[in-house]
Amino acid sequence: MSNQPSVRVRFAPSPTGPLHMGGVRTALFNYLFARKNGGTFILRIEDTDQTRYVKGAEDYIIESLKWCGLEFDEGPVQGGNYGPYRQSERKAQYREYADLLMEKGHAYIAFDTAEELDQARKEAEADGKTFSYDEHSRMSMKNSLSMPKEEVDKLLLENAPHVIRFKMPEQAEVVEDEDMIRGRVSFRTSDLDDKVLFKADGMPTYHLANVVDDHLMEVTHVIRGEEWLPSMPLHVLLYRAFGWDKPIFAHLPLILKPQGKGKLSKRDGDKLGFPVFPLKWTDPETQEVAAGYREDGYFPEAFINMLALLGWNPGTEQELFTKDELVNAFSFDRVNKSGARFDPEKAKWFNHQYLIQKTDEELAGLFGPVLVEKGVVPPPVDHLAKIVALVKERVSFVHELWEQSSFFFVAPDAYDAKVVKKRWKGEIPAFMDKLAVFFKNDNGLWSAAVLKEEVSKLIEENEMNFGGVMNALRLALVGGSFGPDLFTIVEMLGQDEVVTRINKAVSELG
């Protein structure tokens, strides 16, 4: 019999805005670890900061993860045996735990106002120092440790605003913990300060809420971003102060900007033209719109695949993974310690890979709505699939299919000037006229192979240059020098359309 508790992990975002792709990756690694170990994946909304609450953010988070295919086992939507799953709805219990800590002598009440603390910080800064609310300063601050009990009671009776702070142990020691990614990490308690656990507004801070909830929800592994590493010792100390078993921690490396310094931010996306968020987001205050991977045409599987390889690798040369393959291959042993610079180009490459893996019929189905948007009535799926097959290798997104194949649906309304200059000259216009007549009178089999043979012969008889004619014909049919095999285009366009387009080019280009 194994007495290993089954794995329970949580993704705990704060609904202060759209979910960043770094957040999606954190959720993904939690998900992969849970699924790999037959564990439970929990969503917990960390909305303890009322001032930063953003309307719609929670729905956005849930929809984003759903789009990514990361299903939760427990959360605010589906419930579970450890609810509620929103910290605001768990509010009642936190004070009780803060009080428990005070009873045990691990926490105390502090009356210093935010302004006073600001002042203290400014003064220290002017001195070239940093203010720290710790064992050296706490006796000169306003709190239940420094003030007589009667005065504290009096203030409490008057409902004076106060917070509850953690009391860092005075006995200096080294707090060590084994991180799943980083190995042994250690801190000296003498470097740590008395963090606020419970705020004057009656809500806990992240530190308290997170420890209490993870304990109550029986979370076994805390997998979060590296930005939390510095508060790990506080959390370890909190578990110890409560007398609880602590979970195992894993601090993920950050996702960095494609260029320049620092972690990836919304601004980088705007500047370099790629999404930073999974879904499009409209700020409810400013109406400002931020691009999303979904709306930009990325496949969720490609997005997830790309994200998984940012900081993790399988140790093999495989780069394309289905979600199940990721679950199977995933391990924290193979998660890197250092931050990973995000490469938008590689993200596109991943999407291209997923796109060409799809069947022509699937892509035709996805392409249909794009055509409708362009004002084109989509042809039957089998015909559309044929067109898609000709051009899919050259695009990364479904919407790019249009740029590569629009001439199959509408005649070119303009001719690429550079190509005109280079290809439409000399004997060409006269010969194109002949070619139109030839096509018009053609009674043979209208197929690429046959047409190619016939046209080749015609070119030879007229002592024209094959390449030159082909390029001019291409110009007439598609408007530029791009597209798949020319005779395939001729075949698919059909006799009448080909003749019409050549005549139109001759009359417009002279």
Add this chain to the structure above:
RNA sequence: GGUCCCUUCGUCUAGUGGUUAGGACGCCAGGUUUUCAUCCUGGAAACAGGAGUUCGAUUCUCCUAGGGACUGCCA
């Protein structure tokens, strides 16, 4: 400033004392393609620096440098 974390091609990374330091994206060249793209082949491109340990360090230790995170009654 303080604390902690990190450091292999431009980027993502493989590598756990002895390798021509491998792959992928991107880039360049050649070939194929009547065009463009695809595709194929090839190429340029990295162990931050310095001390140790060792017969031998990309791999282990230390120092330096660089980068990053945190340093809020935000998470």
